[in-house]
Amino acid sequence: MIYTVTLNPAIDRLIQTSGMLTKKKTNRVKTAEYDLGGKGFHVSHVLSKFGIENIALGFIGSENQLQMEKILRAKQVTHQLIVEKNASTRECIVLIDEESQGSTMVTGSGFRISRTNHEKLIFQLQKLLKKDDMLVLAGSLPPDYTLKQLKEIIDVGKRAGSFIACDLSGDALKLSVKMEVDFIKPNQFELEELLTPAMESMKDRLLVLNESVPYIAASFGEEGSYVVHAGEIYRVFPPKVKEVNDTGAGDVFVGSFLAQLALRANLETAIAYATACSASKVTKRNCTDFDLIQAEQMLPMIKIKKLEVNPDAIS
Structure with missing residues (x-):
């Protein structure tokens, strides 16, 4: 079983303006809709689209619980969420203009967890997690949620012997590396903070990081990604697509990659599907949708280059 954990849930409100979004001008709304927010929820949605059984764990605010649960049902996300009383799940505003110039996101901070x-x-994780399970921790931490509390969650997964995947940032990401989880997905800037600056080669830095974390997917946006596993580095170049809304593309990458691991696909297949599904997501207006058929049509357009590695360079 795969369990995703969303500590800081969100409801995304997508607003498309007429014409190009312009500062110091009255921008009129053309369409508005609500979508699923929260990285862990997004990963659960992706897994469900691949037909992989999973349960979303985490928290939900009581004040807009019905609205959040309606969205979860629409996205086919099975969940066992803990209700925080007298709290409201945060709303994130995603602005998209009619000219498809990309998206702008404004996020709420979320509610405090008692x-x-x-x-x-x-206690829930202790009861559920088993050795062959996968635990996915994704997204930001709620206000005042401590690294000690995050460590307690990872410790449960460690003791159960589960595969632990983390899509976190800042100090939370650093903690996941220190605790030697099984998968991380830093972006270019987070990667620079994690790697040893004394090493000039990006390859050497990634290999050092790979000694602690078995799977690394380092996102470089439109320029693609680096994927590292078992001392091998793959440089990945995505297909060229017309961007409509890139919000959630990284979550689709993570969900698709982990879905392929769960299906026991080889690494290059996992990389290709993750890249193609993420590219499909970018062409969609909302924050969760991607098209598997479209993604499969993109598979031949993806370039995956295995880099030469000199193990003596990092010894």
């Missing part, structure tokens, strides 16, 4: 509810989550 100590009691954190302990409920720990």
Whole structure:
């Protein structure tokens, strides 16, 4: 079983303006809709589209619980969420203009998680997680949620022997590396913070990081990604597509990659599907949709280059 954990859930409100979005001008709304927010929820949605059984864990605010649950049902996300009373799930505004110049996102900070509810989550994970399971931790931390609390969650997965995947940022990402989780997805800037600056070669830095984390997918946006596993580095170049909304593209990459691992696909197949599904997502207006048929048509357009590695350079 795959369990995703969304500690800081969100409802995305997508607003498309007429014409080009312009500062110091009245921008009129053409369409508006609500979509699923929260990285862990996004990963669950992707897994469900691949037909892989999964359960979304985490928290939900009581004040707009019905609205959030309606969106989860529409996205076919099976969940066992803990309700935080007198709290409202945050809303994130995604602005998209009619000229398809990309998206702009403004995020809420979220609600505080009570100590009691954190302990409920720990107990829930202790009951559920088993050796062959996968635990996916994705997204930002709620206000005042500590690294110690995050460590407690990862510790449960470690003790169960589960595969632990983390799509986190900042100090939370650094903690996941220190705790030697199984998968991380840093972006270019986060990668620079993680790697040893004394090493000039990007390849050498990635190999050092790979000694602690078995799977690394380093995102470089439109320029593609680096994927590292078992001392091998792959440089990945995505297909060229017309961008409509790139919000959620990284989550689709993570979900598709982990879906292929769960299906026991080889690494290059996992990389190709993750890249193609992410590219499909970018062409869609909302934050979660991608088209598997479109993605499969893009597979021949993806370039995956295995880089030569000199193991003596990092010894």
